[in-house]
């Protein structure tokens with residue numbers, strides 16, 4: 473089996489995770505792929521491959537002879553697909569892209585536009601039929617990792633240290649590392665293989681917090697409300713009017729942070745606002761939380777204490793704080809491997825989080841590598857065949873001992 477066969481096999485499993493589920497993994501069906509992966513890894517020769525009770529797959533590739541002292545390096549990908557697009561009955565198709573818009577469905581109404589596809593002219597692409605996502609996020613990562621492991625097993629002459637492999641469930645619903653067993657994994661550093669187009673290399677992500685503000689109003693019959701009613705809906709609206717207008721996702725890019733209001737509910741008696749707070753800079757992130765707190769205090773000063781009650785919860789932090797001081801070798805190593813395969817590394821700050829961010833803060837430095845996939849979480853998701861093949865070679869190069877002084 474090559475990386476393409478593997479990819480086609482993995483996307484045939486429906487592994488959509490479910491944020492409304494409280495079980496782990498969130499859906500039973502994620503375990504079907506986990507079981508298949510354990511079997512495949514064992515048949516390749518990774519005899520300790522297993523799935524734990526939370527649906528996470530672990531496997532280890534022994535160091536090449538004489539390389540046992542090298543610190544163990546890990547590769548991680550996730551098995552679930554996003555709830556944002558249908559994930560069952562994926563019908564992947566290989567097409568040679570010659571130019572122009574590429575119709576996905578038979579009616580020709582769902583298109584991959586020429587602008588997106590221009591860089592891939594002359595390449596074979598794996599696309600959907602327009603009704604489901606493809607699942608390159610992150611089954612491309614899994615196929616690349618398994619294929620790189622298979623390659624190293626077939627080429628015992630390539631020197632490499634111990635390689636640790638993990639495939640996690642529920643990354644798409646933010647629970648991929650909840651039960652991640654660092655000691656079972658065993659690596660001292662790792663990469664997630666979960667990024668986008670070829671060349672992406674990431675070690676910066678948002679600091680993230682969620683905010684909930686509860687507004688308590690005072691309701692009374694509108695006919696008798698003069699100087700008495702305090703409408704909670706209007707309190708929430710007043711709070712929103714205090715928000716900086718340009719600091720939203722729609723007005724920011726790069727390393728600019730934002731407030732994102734993503735839910736409002738209520739009536740005259742009580743109302744609730746929900747926000748995402750995101751910023752790459754930790755100081756600015758803390759200042760954003762402080763800003764919401766001052767706005768709540770302002771309303772409380774104006775209308776009485778406990779009018780607005782703010783709840784803040786930190787979700788994850790920027791991994792840069794963990795990588796930059798002592799683990800930039802991981803970035804250099806990945807960049808060198810890409811360059812050796814003719815791929816120009818593009819180091820970009822992620823406007824989101826990754827499993828690697830959580831792991832980096834738990835003590836496992838873990839930048840993110842590209843998979844080569846495009847248009848994640850969408851029925852227009854696709855991956856170029858050469859990107860899949862190139863990533864296998866890049867992973868092999870990252871795994872291989874870069875030079876004798878590291879041995």
Ligand SMILES: [Zn+2]
Nearest residue numbers: 550609610666
């Ligand atoms: Zn992903």
